[in-house]
Amino acid sequence: xxxxxxxxxxxxxxxxxxxxxxxxxxxxxxxxxxxxxxxxxxxxxxxxxxxxxxxxxxxxxxxxxxxxxxxxxxxxxxxxxxxxxxxxxxxxxxxxxxxxxxxxxxxxxxxxxxxxxxxxxxxxxxxxxxxxxxxxxxxxxxxxxxxxxxxxxxxxxxxxxxxxxxxxxxxxxxxxxxxxxxxxxxxxxxxxxxxxxxxxxxxxxxxxxxxxxxxxxxxxxxxxxxxxxxxxxxxxxxxxxxxxxxxxxxxxxxxxxxxxxxxxxxxxxxxxxxxxxxxxxxxxxxxxxxxxxxxxxxxxxxxxxxxxxxxxxxxxxxxxxxxxxxxx
Amino acid sequence: xxxxxxxxxxxxxxxxxxxxxxxxxxxxxxxxxxxxxxxxxxxxxxxxxxxxxxxxxxxxxxxxxxxxxxxxxxxxxxxxxxxxxxxxxxxxxxxxxxxxxxxxxxxxxxxxxxxxxxxxxxxxxxxxxxxxxxxxxxxxxxxxxxxxxxxxxxxxxxxxxxxxxxxxxxxxxxxxxxxxxxxxxxxxxxxxxxxxxxxxxxxxxxxxxxxxxxxxxxxxxxxxxxxxxxxxxxxxxxxxxxxxxxxxxxxxxxxxxxxxxxxxxxxxxxxxxxxxxxxxxxxxxxxxxxxxxxxxxxxxxxxxxxxxxxxxxxxxxxxxxxxxxxxxxxxxxxxx
Amino acid sequence: xxxxxxxxxxxxxxxxxxxxxxxxxxxxxxxxxxxxxxxxxxxxxxxxxxxxxxxxxxxxxxxxxxxxxxxxxxxxxxxxxxxxxxxxxxxxxxxxxxxxxxxxxxxxxxxxxxxxxxxxxxxxxxxxxxxxxxxxxxxxxxxxxxxxxxxxxxxxxxxxxxxxxxxxxxxxxxxxxxxxxxxxxxxxxxxxxxxxxxxxxxxxxxxxxxxxxxxxxxxxxxxxxxxxxxxxxxxxxxxxxxxxxxxxxxxxxxxxxxxxxxxxxxxxxxxxxxxxxxxxxxxxxxxxxxxxxxxxxxxxxxxxxx
Numbered sequence: 001x002x003x004x005x006x007x008x009x010x011x012x013x014x015x016x017x018x019x020x021x022x023x024x025x026x027x028x029x030x031x032x033x034x035x036x037x038x039x040x041x042x043x044x045x046x047x048x049x050x051x052x053x054x055x056x057x058x059x060x061x062x063x064x065x066x067x068x069x070x071x072x073x074x075x076x077x078x079x080x081x082x083x084x085x086x087x088x089x090x091x092x093x094x095x096x097x098x099x100x101x102x103x104x105x106x107x108x109x110x111x112x113x114x115x116x117x118x119x120x121x122x123x124x125x126x127x128x129x130x131x132x133x134x135x136x137x138x139x140x141x142x143x144x145x146x147x148x149x150x151x152x153x154x155x156x157x158x159x160x161x162x163x164x165x166x167x168x169x170x171x172x173x174x175x176x177x178x179x180x181x182x183x184x185x186x187x188x189x190x191x192x193x194x195x196x197x198x199x200x201x202x203x204x205x206x207x208x209x210x211x212x213x214x215x216x217x218x219x220x221x222x223x224x225x226x227x228x229x230x231x232x233x234x235x236x237x238x239x240x241x242x243x244x245x246x247x248x249x250x251x252x253x254x255x256x257x258x259x260x261x262x263x264x265x266x267x268x269x270x271x272x273x274x275x276x277x278x279x280x281x282x283x284x285x286x287x288x289x290x291x292x293x294x295x296x297x298x299x300x301x302x303x304x305x306x307x308x309x310x311x312x313x314x315x316x317x318x319x320x321x322x323x324x325x326x327x328x
Numbered sequence: 329x330x331x332x333x334x335x336x337x338x339x340x341x342x343x344x345x346x347x348x349x350x351x352x353x354x355x356x357x358x359x360x361x362x363x364x365x366x367x368x369x370x371x372x373x374x375x376x377x378x379x380x381x382x383x384x385x386x387x388x389x390x391x392x393x394x395x396x397x398x399x400x401x402x403x404x405x406x407x408x409x410x411x412x413x414x415x416x417x418x419x420x421x422x423x424x425x426x427x428x429x430x431x432x433x434x435x436x437x438x439x440x441x442x443x444x445x446x447x448x449x450x451x452x453x454x455x456x457x458x459x460x461x462x463x464x465x466x467x468x469x470x471x472x473x474x475x476x477x478x479x480x481x482x483x484x485x486x487x488x489x490x491x492x493x494x495x496x497x498x499x500x501x502x503x504x505x506x507x508x509x510x511x512x513x514x515x516x517x518x519x520x521x522x523x524x525x526x527x528x529x530x531x532x533x534x535x536x537x538x539x540x541x542x543x544x545x546x547x548x549x550x551x552x553x554x555x556x557x558x559x560x561x562x563x564x565x566x567x568x569x570x571x572x573x574x575x576x577x578x579x580x581x582x583x584x585x586x587x588x589x590x591x592x593x594x595x596x597x598x599x600x601x602x603x604x605x606x607x608x609x610x611x612x613x614x615x616x617x618x619x620x621x622x623x624x625x626x627x628x629x630x631x632x633x634x635x636x637x638x639x640x641x642x643x644x645x646x647x648x649x650x651x652x653x654x655x656x657x658x659x660x661x662x663x664x
Numbered sequence: 665x666x667x668x669x670x671x672x673x674x675x676x677x678x679x680x681x682x683x684x685x686x687x688x689x690x691x692x693x694x695x696x697x698x699x700x701x702x703x704x705x706x707x708x709x710x711x712x713x714x715x716x717x718x719x720x721x722x723x724x725x726x727x728x729x730x731x732x733x734x735x736x737x738x739x740x741x742x743x744x745x746x747x748x749x750x751x752x753x754x755x756x757x758x759x760x761x762x763x764x765x766x767x768x769x770x771x772x773x774x775x776x777x778x779x780x781x782x783x784x785x786x787x788x789x790x791x792x793x794x795x796x797x798x799x800x801x802x803x804x805x806x807x808x809x810x811x812x813x814x815x816x817x818x819x820x821x822x823x824x825x826x827x828x829x830x831x832x833x834x835x836x837x838x839x840x841x842x843x844x845x846x847x848x849x850x851x852x853x854x855x856x857x858x859x860x861x862x863x864x865x866x867x868x869x870x871x872x873x874x875x876x877x878x879x880x881x882x883x884x885x886x887x888x889x890x891x892x893x894x895x896x897x898x899x900x901x902x903x904x905x906x907x908x909x910x911x912x913x914x915x916x917x918x919x920x921x922x923x924x925x926x927x928x929x930x931x932x933x934x935x936x937x938x939x940x941x942x943x944x945x946x947x948x949x950x951x952x953x954x955x956x957x958x959x960x961x962x963x964x965x966x967x968x969x970x
Contacts, residue, residue: 221589
């Protein structure tokens with residue numbers, strides 16, 4: 001399985017920071033093999049934000065966790081700055097972990113309730129031996145300032161904070177090692193509307209200030225479109241369409257992308273009254289034994305004979321717009 | 329037409345170890361028969377507590393300390409638990425955010441729907457079973473005759489929420505309270521459910537109170553919208569009033585803080601800095617002033633009351649007072 | 665009725681983000697919270713109070729008594745409770761009250777130390793099994809299953825027959841056998857916690873296995889561990905009493921409550937007080953620890969948090 005991947009040469013000369021090819025992650029379950037991520041490839045340029053959208057169970061979170069080796073990959077390759085992370089021994093991952101970081105979805109579950117905020121932010125400093133004593137305290141204060149929290153908050157425990165503040169603590173922890181790449185795994189979906197805007201603005205500011213590269217995973221296409229340069233849409237373990245943000249909204253080609261766009265509520269009564277929605281029938285099929293052929297065929301309104309027989313591959317339709325659909 | 333529900337000066341407080349949390353702080357509103365009222369606000373603003381107060385489903389440390397809840401000629405706030413049981417599920421139903429935990433996992437769907445039919449409508453077992461199938465059909469569940477015999481775990485999230493709606497509608501209630509009914513669901517499923525609720529309201533003429541944090545969800549569904557902040561209603565009106573002519577700085581901020589998928593150019597989101605006050609110790613004056621770009625001295629001292637703007641449009645903000653005109657003009661008003 | 669509006673107050677002021685940012689509630693740690701909840705539970709507080717009295721009595725009580733545990737008063741053998749001898753005397757004329765106090769030293773010490781040994785082995789075993797999972801977990805838990813199928817009291821009796829009966833050996837026997845309950849509890853906790861996002865976050869910042877176990881998994885399993893350890897103490901006391909009762913306990917002239925009860929049982933017809941007082945001490949202690957354990961369970965349960 002790995003041989004095809006070996007042929008891919010590390011690309012250190014270009015500006016590509018992250019290159020993922022043919023990523024596969026299967027889980028063994030009681031009912032069979034769950035193909036959470038099945039042959040997914042993408043790349044992220046340095047300083048760019050790639051949005052990864054899809055509904056629950058599409059495998060987007062698994063992508064984030066597999067390319068960082070929180071889960072062991074089933075197959076594929078992940079080049080970070082030219083180094084194949086999947087071929088690195090687990091004990092040699094420390095340098096990678098000081099350059100790639102993650103912000104988690106649930107601000108209530110992602111902070112250890114028995115540690116003070118200072119110790120949570122200080123943990124990466126301790127592990128990577130970045131600062132000690134007074135220097136450590138100063139760095140923690142600096143990080144708290146950076147994410148807009150008070151220095152007095154360092155001695156408090158996570159449960160005393162609101163969701164938005166906790167998410168800021170999570171961001172401060174991720175920034176502690178001065179990373180170049182941050183995976184934002186649904187960082188705002190558990191937050192209130194006005195707090196979402198605060199966190200998104202902060203992420204944008206931090207990106208400008210430190211030249212960060214983001215993989216922004218979310219189910220909310222409007223927020224993903226807002227923050228991302230490019231967007232990849234996932235369905236049932238596969239990427240079905242990728243394009244620049246505006247291009248994706250203006251010219252969606254995959255029927256799933258079209259349905260997704262039309263399902264998003266718009267805070268504008270006149271627009272809402274006039275919209276005709278594409279209402280998808282039914283639910284997402286189980287990723288255990290997914291349907292053969294196109295995985296979207298069970299819900300697609302434009303299904304053809306070929307969709308049952310053959311799985312559509314991602315193909316270029318110009319302008320870095322790729323779509324996996326036989327209609328395109 | 330007489331109102332179906334009239335809430336007058338409702339106050340609901342919670343006793344916690346740290347003190348009294350003033351979750352709902354003197355709100356009044358009404359719902360007409362067949363109307364769809366949207367209650368919008370962020371977590372902790374009191375929107376869900378309003379619903380649980382109406383249903384009298386408050387946790388043990390919560391209490392309605394003041395106010396009347398006039399529903400169809402009775403004051404729900406003063407009914408006994410027994411009388412309330414007759415109203416719940418029969419005249420007013422409620423659906424919750426999480427359809428996973430609202431269904432009993434060890435009972436068949438048919439048994440769960442039949443329960444309230446047999447209880448409230450005096451149906452026989454056979455009648456109730458037949459009606460269960462009809463109800464599942466009504467909410468758009470395919471092959472309902474087969475599905476009623478299944479257990480909740482055999483249904484997906486969206487299907488479970490449909491079952492919840494079927495159960496809620498089983499006794500033809502006059503009013504349905506939906507507390508964040510689509511928050512736990514995916515966008516495409518959310519669209520299905522909202523579509524269904526819209527259709528059912530027209531078909532059955534049930535009044536709906538839709539509680540949500542998502543301004544997009546209520547925009548196309550509700551006839552009237554009220555925005556809550558820190559336990560009080562700060563603005564209300566028709567969707568057009570709220571979206572095109574908002575008068576409260578919080579409503580402005582909220583509308584500008586959500587990115588629109590149909591936006592042409594990418595602009596920085598407006599963010600309301602800070603966070604809502606802890607209702608253990610809300611600020612003395614307007615609850616919003618510490619986060620308000622338009623704060624005035626009076627806002628720190630005196631709570632603004634809801635004042636009429638035009639038609640049904642009301643807002644609780646000192647900026648609408650004539651004396652604030654110069655201040656508002658100098659600031660330039662909301663940049664829409 | 666309306667408050668008059670002062671038109672002069674319509675002057676702009678700056679918003680106050682600091683005010684909208686401060687945390688109004690007092691800072692409380694998990695343990696402070698737990699203590700507050702425990703204090704609200706009267707049964708648990710009674711239990712705690714009884715345990716403190718017992719421990720104090722065991723440690724300093726004998727110093728305030730005029731008799732020693734081995735002092736014999738030949739004129740007053742088998743005396744009923746009186747002003748002179750609160751709990752009466754035994755067949756050698758020894759003061760039963762003092763003997764019960766000394767017995768408390770031995771019984772409580774056995775309870776605490778046996779529980780401590782169980783705790784150490786159980787936490788280590790359970791957290792390793794739960795954290796490493798897979799094959800390691802499978803093998804380790806099957807071993808536990810095998811141990812569980814053997815009646816534990818039998819194992820202890822066997823061990824006691826092999827070794828010499830005595831304080832140290834009782835501790836070893838009890839400690840070696842009763843840790844499996846703790847191991848299972850810790851494993852269950854660790855399995856649940858290791859999927860939490862904060863553990864993933866720790867791995868993401870490069871924490872190694874030991875750090876994750878010591879800083880993240882074990883501290884967050886502390887609640888159930890403490891509850892289980894608390895409930896282990898009366899279990900160990902009871903086991904020791906049982907062993908002593910069948911003659912495998914600590915050797916004379918030291919006497920645990922079990923030994924005292926054993927002696928008392930032999931004269932139950934004519935001198936019931938000899939059995940009553942040690943038995944009562946065992947019962948009260950077991951109840952007290954169980955009340956406290958249940959109270960701790962409620963106080964430490966994160967689902968009770970508000």
